[in-house]
Amino acid sequence: MTAAVEIKYQGELHLLQKEIMAKYYAEATAIAEGNGKKAAHLLIAGNPVELLRAFDVLPIYPEVNVLQIAVRKGSLPLILKAEELGYATDNCAYVKADIGLYHAGGVTPFAKIPKPDVLVCNYVGCNVYLNWFEHLAELTHAPAMNIDIPFIRTPDGEPTEADVRYVVKQLEELIVLLENVTGKSLDWTEFTKIVERSAETGRLWAEIKDMTKQRPAPYDAYFDSVTMMAPLYTLRGTEEGLRFFEVAHREMSARVREGRGPLQEERFRIVIEGPPPWPKLRVFRDMFSRWGAVAVASTYSTVGGLWEFGFRHDPKHPLESIAAHMLSYNVCNRNFLQRYEQIERYVDEWSADAVVIHSVKSCRLFSAGQGDMREHFVRDRDVPTLLIESDLEDPRYFSEAQLRNRIDAFFEALEQRRITAGRVAGGVA
Amino acid sequence: MSRDIGMTTTIETPFPAARYRDVVEDRDFPTVRDYARRTGRAAAGCYPVYGPFELVRAAGLLPVGLFGGGNRIEIAHADSRFQSFICSIVKSTMELGFQEKLGPFKALLFESICDPARNLASVMSRNFADQKSVYVHLPQNMTSPAAVDYLASEYRRVLAELCAVTGATVTADDLRANLRSYNAMRAALRDLYAFRGRRPESLLTGELYTLTRLATLMDPDEVTPILRESLAAANEREDRPKDRIRVVLIGAFCEQPPLELVESIEESGCYIVDDDFMLGWRLFRRDVPLDGDPFVALARAYLDDSLHLSTKHDLRVPRAKAIVESARALKADAAICLIAKFCEPGLFDYALYRKAFDENAIPHLYLEFEEKMWLYEKIRTEVETFVESMLFR
Numbered sequence: 001m002t003a004a005v006e007i008k009y010q011g012e013l014h015l016l017q018k019e020i021m022a023k024y025y026a027e028a029t030a031i032a033e034g035n036g037k038k039a040a041h042l043l044i045a046g047n048p049v050e051l052l053r054a055f056d057v058l059p060i061y062p063e064v065n066v067l068q069i070a071v072r073k074g075s076l077p078l079i080l081k082a083e084e085l086g087y088a089t090d091n092c093a094y095v096k097a098d099i100g101l102y103h104a105g106g107v108t109p110f111a112k113i114p115k116p117d118v119l120v121c122n123y124v125g126c127n128v129y130l131n132w133f134e135h136l137a138e139l140t141h142a143p144a145m146n147i148d149i150p151f152i153r154t155p156d157g158e159p160t161e162a163d164v165r166y167v168v169k170q171l172e173e174l175i176v177l178l179e180n181v182t183g184k185s186l187d188w189t190e191f192t193k194i195v196e197r198s199a200e201t202g203r204l205w206a207e208i209k210d211m212t213k214q215r216p217a218p219y220d221a222y223f224d225s226v227t228m229m230a231p232l233y234t235l236r237g238t239e240e241g242l243r244f245f246e247v248a249h250r251e252m253s254a255r256v257r258e259g260r261g262p263l264q265e266e267r268f269r270i271v272i273e274g275p276p277p278w279p280k281l282r283v284f285r286d287m288f289s290r291w292g293a294v295a296v297a298s299t300y301s302t303v304g305g306l307w308e309f310g311f312r313h314d315p316k317h318p319l320e321s322i323a324a325h326m327l328s329y330n331v332c333n334r335n336f337l338q339r340y341e342q343i344e345r346y347v348d349e350w351s352a353d354a355v356v357i358h359s360v361k362s363c364r365l366f367s368a369g370q371g372d373m374r375e376h377f378v379r380d381r382d383v384p385t386l387l388i389e390s391d392l393e394d395p396r397y398f399s400e401a402q403l404r405n406r407i408d409a410f411f412e413a414l415e416q417r418r419i420t421a422g423r424v425a426g427g428v429a
Numbered sequence: 430m431s432r433d434i435g436m437t438t439t440i441e442t443p444f445p446a447a448r449y450r451d452v453v454e455d456r457d458f459p460t461v462r463d464y465a466r467r468t469g470r471a472a473a474g475c476y477p478v479y480g481p482f483e484l485v486r487a488a489g490l491l492p493v494g495l496f497g498g499g500n501r502i503e504i505a506h507a508d509s510r511f512q513s514f515i516c517s518i519v520k521s522t523m524e525l526g527f528q529e530k531l532g533p534f535k536a537l538l539f540e541s542i543c544d545p546a547r548n549l550a551s552v553m554s555r556n557f558a559d560q561k562s563v564y565v566h567l568p569q570n571m572t573s574p575a576a577v578d579y580l581a582s583e584y585r586r587v588l589a590e591l592c593a594v595t596g597a598t599v600t601a602d603d604l605r606a607n608l609r610s611y612n613a614m615r616a617a618l619r620d621l622y623a624f625r626g627r628r629p630e631s632l633l634t635g636e637l638y639t640l641t642r643l644a645t646l647m648d649p650d651e652v653t654p655i656l657r658e659s660l661a662a663a664n665e666r667e668d669r670p671k672d673r674i675r676v677v678l679i680g681a682f683c684e685q686p687p688l689e690l691v692e693s694i695e696e697s698g699c700y701i702v703d704d705d706f707m708l709g710w711r712l713f714r715r716d717v718p719l720d721g722d723p724f725v726a727l728a729r730a731y732l733d734d735s736l737h738l739s740t741k742h743d744l745r746v747p748r749a750k751a752i753v754e755s756a757r758a759l760k761a762d763a764a765i766c767l768i769a770k771f772c773e774p775g776l777f778d779y780a781l782y783r784k785a786f787d788e789n790a791i792p793h794l795y796l797e798f799e800e801k802m803w804l805y806e807k808i809r810t811e812v813e814t815f816v817e818s819m820l821f822r
Contacts, residue, residue: 086783088776090514095777123569127543130569130742131777137744138781144744148570150579151541153550154586162582169575335564336551361514364773368519368545372510372552389512 013251016244017227024234025111027058032106032114038182041116041136044233044304045124046149046330048171048322050198050313052120053237054191055178061233062132065113066097070278070393072109079394092362093393095132102139118181119144120174125151125332126365145170145177149326152334159327167323192315194237195322199313201236204245206307208252212296213350215269216261218252222272222295223285224262233304267292268414271346273299273339273373274358274366279395287404288356291411295356297346299339299366302331309345336369340376347383354384354414360392384417386410445659446636446643453642454688456501456525460646461493461533473536473563473591475645476522476546477683478740479709480538480565481584481727483607483717486649487599488591490536494645494707496685497521500801502528510552511545516771517800518684519545526557536561536594541569542683542740543774563590571732571743580728588724604723612716614649617656619711622703624660626759629675629700631666635692638706642685645710670700674762674819677703679752680779682739684769686798693805694765694796698816702759705738712736739774748778749785756791763792763819765812770799792819 031039038057042049049059069075078100079093085103087096106113119142121133130146137144147170150163175186208228212221219225228248235241255261270288272295277284288295305311311329314321327333331342343355355377359367370387377385388406391397452459461472473485474495482492498504498521507523525531537560539550547564554562565587568576588599618641625632640659644652678694682705695701717730735741737751756764764786768775779795786793794815796808 082780086780088779090771091773091776091780125544125547127541127547127740128773128777131774134742134744134747135777135781138747138749145572146570146742146744148568148573148576148579150566150583151547151564153564153566160582160586162579162586166573166575166579170570170573173573173575336548337555359512361512364515364544364548367512368515369511369548369552371508371512372555375510376555 011251013248014227016247017231020235020240020244021230022110023240028060028114029112031058032112038117039114040118040120041133041142042120043122043124043126043129043133045122045126045129045332046305046326047122047124048120048147048174048326049233050191050194050237050318050322051171051174051178051186053194054186055182055184057117057178057182058114059234060113060116062098062136063094064230064233065108065111066094066101066393067278068110069097069101069108070395071281073279073395074109075279075393076395078104090361092128092132093391094362095128095135097393098132099135099139102136115140116142118142118177121146122149122326123147124149124326124330125334126363128365143177143181145174147171147174147326149333152328152338157335157338163327164320164323167327168319171319171322192318195313195318196315197239197242198237199315201232201242201245202305202307202312204242204249205232206310208245208249209297209301209308211252211256214256215351216259216263216266217269217294217296218255218261220262220285220295221301222276222298223281225298225301226276229301229304261294263289263292263294265292266294268354268411269294269296269350269352270354270356271295271297271299271343271350271352272356272358273343274370275300275303275360275363275392276358277360277390277398278392280390280398280400283400284403287407291407293411296350296352299331299342302342305330306334306342332365336373340373343373343377344381347381353418354386354410356410357385357387359387359389361389361397362392362394384410384414444636444662445655446639449639449643450688453639453646454499454501456498456530458493458530458533458646460643461491464491464648465533471535471595472533473538474531474534474560475538476540476549477518477707477709478540478542478738479567479712479731480540481587482710483604483611483723483727484584484588485536485538485591486610487597487603487607488588489595489597490591491648492538493534494642494710495522495525495534495537496642496645496707497800498524499685500687500803502530504801511549514771515545516684516769518769519549521800522549523553523556526553526560531557531560534560536563536591538563538565540565541567543772561590561594563587567741568732569742571741572745576732577725577728580731581722581724584724584727601723605719608717608719608723608726610649610653614644614653614656615711615713616716617653617660618644621656621660621663622711624663626702628663629702630668630670632663633692634678634695634701634704635688636663638688638691641707641710645707672820673698673700674816675700675702675760676763676765677701677752677756677759677761678765678767679705679782680739680766680768680772680775681706681798682708682775684772684800686767686769686800687802687805690798690802690805690808693809694767694812697809697812698820699765699812702761703755708736708738712738739778747781749781752782753785753789753791761791763794763815765794765796765815767796767798770797
């Protein structure tokens with residue numbers, strides 16, 4: 001094995017991300033300390049954040065909060081607190097950390113999380129979302145709404161007309177709820193502008209994702225995508241969020257022109273399926289970097305929206321396009337076999353050598369059935385596929401030595417396969 | 430109850446439920462095969478928790494409760510498809526396919542109850558093409574005025590998918606006839622449950638369980654008389670109540686515990702006066718109205734007239750509150766949460782139930798089970814200790 005040393009990368013993009021996220025969390029803290037602005041809790045999978053922004057309500061994402069805590073090694077005490085209260089070891093650890101955080105007064109190393117003025121449960125695929133927000137409603141007594149998004153289940157893989165009608169109606173009901181909570185009426189002109197910025201953000205993000213088709217890929221579409229995903233969710237629809245993506249696009253385009261990738265040498269191009277192990281992100285990344293493996297695409301980066309296959313918000317039909325985003329254009333609300341197809345497109349169009357499935361215990365939406373997924377890629381597609389297990393929030397499920405062994409064995413075999421294929425192609429028996 | 434066999438001896442006639450004890454656990458589905466032989470009709474396997482069974486039957490398929498493999502099937506293949514942290518019923522249902530037990534079924538019905546069940550629907554459709562997988566998205570916004578229209582159109586879509594399998598054409602009157610059949614069956618189950626709540630010493634939960642399970646395995650018109658006969662037989666019993674506590678048992682609404690486990694719990698000093706076993710098959714509080722659009726009537730029954738259920742998130746009535754009220758109405762002394770291992774909806778609810786039970790001074794016990802378990806001593810000891818702590822405090 002040749003060690004591929006990771007390039008230390010601290011471009012304008014990373015600095016800007018830190019700056020705008022700090023500002024976002026400062027705003028959250030100010031609300032928690034009583035500045036009078038409103039905050040809504042909602043979830044990452046395809047969501048109607050544009051409507052919240054139009055009412056000047058700050059979107060708070062419990063998932064983003066608890067993953068930030070996990071990255072800073074603070075998740076376990078919160079999880080244990082929830083388990084003391086009756087939550088099971090087998091419950092989603094995101095939820096447990098968030099419940100633990102509530103009981104810790106919402107205080108994190110990076111912000112004080114405000115209590116919700118309204119709970120907007122965008123039920124987009126993940127059934128645990130419903131439980132999560134039901135529990136938050138019980139704790140906070142905030143007004144709550146489930147936005148029910150029918151799952152993609154028809155043979156043609158599209159929502160029905162009735163689905164679209166139902167979601168648009170519910171968005172109209174959300175407008176009424178937000179009017180009641182804020183005491184304001186919806187300013188449609190402002191709302192349309194926000195949707196327009198979301199459309200432009202989506203375009204830039206889709207082009208950035210397309211750039212990893214290049215060799216070398218200018219960034220790691222799993223580990224570096226998360227840098228861009230935070231602003232995509234917390235600031236989508238704002239001018240600041242749009243500016244971030246303009247900077248990201250500029251910087252990534254320059255890297256493509258200059259032929260720079262995240263590693264000194266890109267030896268393997270992989271697609272990664274499943275969320276990252278946040279408490280051990282760096283260790284996990286290094287397990288791939290040392291093999292020169294770069295993710296050229298990832299399903300995790302599409303939880304909040306699937307823009308790379310053409311979706312854009314439409315300011316001319318704002319509610320309908322938000323409905324389309326929630327129904328069809330995010331990985332969570334698409335069925336499991338559509339995820340196989342998505343990964344197949346990544347393998348083919350992004351020229352990947354292998355698929356790595358990171359199966360996390362907490363998120364059954366992602367993980368349930370991934371053994372069948374591996375079966376499909378190995379048997380039907382002859383794509384080398386590795387299935388490994390840990391968790392996205394609970395450090396107790398990260399077995400470093402075991403993961404390292406499995407990843408090393410996989411890339412050794414992949415290297416051997418490449419050498420053998422080279423010999424065959426070169427006529428050496 | 431006894432019966433004269435015309436000679437000098439009188440023998441005890443088994444209670445009707447006893448006749449079906451083995452039948453309901455048999456994964457060769459004898460009642461379904463028998464029905465197919467007699468009628469020429471195929472069946473649809475209905476994964477828990479709730480599905481629009483009337484539509485399935487109207488399309489020409491017998492709706493059959495598909496509750497995994499229980500402890501009758503050894504999982505040999507499905508555990509390579511679903512991970513160790515996924516509940517057993519998901520794996521054992523897939524295993525039924527690998528072991529070619531799904532032959533009687535032309536279609537499989539899945540609903541939006543949890544994430545593993547949702548992915549199971551996809552995985553089953555990829556692996557078992559002979560069984561058409563049909564997925565129903567049940568609404569989770571119970572307060573939206575748009576939900577009824579949505580669900581009615583979802584039911585129309587589901588019926589069309591099922592009719593594409595059988596070639597049937599279904600009229601509104603056909604649907605009403607099916608509503609009537611299931612209304613009768615659910616009413617019989619409601620009466621049995623109400624009777625058990627009043628006189629648990631005369632209808633043991635093992636018996637009620639068998640009858641309810643039977644209702645998921647037979648045509649409603651054929652099973653309803655058996656349910657009615659059982660109620661009459663139970664009513665004739667003259668058992669005196671034993672010194673036991675009255676408990677509500679909740680949490681096993683999807684994966685089912687072995688019948689022996691249910692009996693063990695009751696034999697350990699309880700009368701179970703309510704439970705949520707197979708709740709989806711007896712979900713409605715009253716009959717679905719037969720006038721008007723049957724799709725709308727069925728949709729309204731689910732949205733506005735159904736029992737609380739862990740997979741139905743109704744923000745109007747918190748489930749924990751509903752459970753406490755139900756326990757009080759039934760004069761229950763305690764609650765037992767019997768939750769399937771790895772069942773996220775059940776496990777999440779437990780955290781809320783526990784808090785509500787504590788706040789309302791209802792003693793409670795948490796138990797975890799797996800369908801494939803076959804040793805019950807540990808649970809028996811836990812229940813006995815719990816009961817003793819109640820009886821001798």
